[in-house]
Amino acid sequence: MPGLFNPLQLGSIELPNRIFMAPLTRARAGREGVPNELMARYYAQRASAGLIISEATGISREGLGWPDAPGLWNDAQVDGWKLVTEAVHAAGGRIVAQLWHMGRVVHPDLGGRQPLSSSATTAPDFAHTYEGKKPYVEARAATQADIDRILDDYARAARNAIAAGFDGVQVHGANGYLVDQFLRDSANLRDDDYGGAIENRIRFARRVLEAVGGAVGMDKVGIRFSPNIYSQGVEDSDPIPLYAEVAKMLEELEVPWIELREPAKPTAAGAIPTAPVSPAMRPHYSGRIIINSDYDWTDARARIADGHADAVSIGRLFIANPDLVKRLATNAPLNPGDPHTFYSGGAEGYTDYPALTEQEAA
Ligand SMILES: Cc1cc2nc3c(=O)[nH]c(=O)nc-3n(C[C@H](O)[C@H](O)[C@H](O)COP(=O)(O)O)c2cc1C
Numbered sequence: 617m618p619g620l621f622n623p624l625q626l627g628s629i630e631l632p633n634r635i636f637m638a639p640l641t642r643a644r645a646g647r648e649g650v651p652n653e654l655m656a657r658y659y660a661q662r663a664s665a666g667l668i669i670s671e672a673t674g675i676s677r678e679g680l681g682w683p684d685a686p687g688l689w690n691d692a693q694v695d696g697w698k699l700v701t702e703a704v705h706a707a708g709g710r711i712v713a714q715l716w717h718m719g720r721v722v723h724p725d726l727g728g729r730q731p732l733s734s735s736a737t738t739a740p741d742f743a744h745t746y747e748g749k750k751p752y753v754e755a756r757a758a759t760q761a762d763i764d765r766i767l768d769d770y771a772r773a774a775r776n777a778i779a780a781g782f783d784g785v786q787v788h789g790a791n792g793y794l795v796d797q798f799l800r801d802s803a804n805l806r807d808d809d810y811g812g813a814i815e816n817r818i819r820f821a822r823r824v825l826e827a828v829g830g831a832v833g834m835d836k837v838g839i840r841f842s843p844n845i846y847s848q849g850v851e852d853s854d855p856i857p858l859y860a861e862v863a864k865m866l867e868e869l870e871v872p873w874i875e876l877r878e879p880a881k882p883t884a885a886g887a888i889p890t891a892p893v894s895p896a897m898r899p900h901y902s903g904r905i906i907i908n909s910d911y912d913w914t915d916a917r918a919r920i921a922d923g924h925a926d927a928v929s930i931g932r933l934f935i936a937n938p939d940l941v942k943r944l945a946t947n948a949p950l951n952p953g954d955p956h957t958f959y960s961g962g963a964e965g966y967t968d969y970p971a972l973t974e975q976e977a978a
Pocket of ligand 1: 638671714791910930931
């Protein structure tokens, strides 16, 4: 029976354990989205994770709408990420880059133009901008020329990620961002090859995976979905058949791993998800399944032991516990996290969470 501390192979990446660090936006890269020494220290502190999935990273200026989040579209960003990947590797870890296009939730103050989405819709709630929160603006429906350009941006970002020393990439297909805006029917109102029937709505994700896999090799590619939660106005009226088709597509493309933000019970944020969708994906997909969201260790161990999943990724506990894997192995107490410093910038609440002392770890 596999357990959390057993090794795992994800395509070309060999991992020593099955406790991953989930992607976590921390907004420390400055206005130009260039990673720095502080970020290198933060990630290196967490190198004992089986795999670090980086914070969401913009593939282009027009696709990045989070203040101070990093990018991967220019040489300065590649050089900045080299600091991070070298520090993680020197500390014995492995790291993949999460590739991000935010679609309709990019405010023009950050993206520099009207946002794009599958359809002309407006996201609910408010955008974070450098001048505080502002209402979202209506997106423009992407034309075929826009889609072709965005696919090129994905491919360039993937190549840049490998040039920056990442071990692979993860396409961000979750949480109401662009890939998700094509997948799920509350946001995709198109009636062309990219909308309507399920086979059309999954086409954009397919093209992105083909572009990224073509650029760096599919053995270095994973993708994240959030099949059973409402995210930024994006949800689906019938998720089981949609994600069963997604699973078949992933099998056909030989995508080696997927990560599902799939709460199994009401989340800490109070959202009540529908039932997990991964049991409907598993029969069609032979790759690795990583589960995420509000898992406690008993649940996570059980789902790995019974074959529903191969690994678990942990978000908030990794923010507050750089040595989370050791704490788990030794049943040590966990530091509480401070949500006020999640996106606040600087070292506080970022690189100053204590690791266990040698005595505590003994
Ligand atoms: C501060 C913060 C930043 C996040 N940033 C990202 C992100 O960049 N990309 C992403 O896919 N999910 C992001 N998430 C979601 C987490 O990856 C994860 O799904 C969520 O925290 C639930 O897992 P947990 O219960 O282990 O924390 C973020 C969550 C938090 C709390």
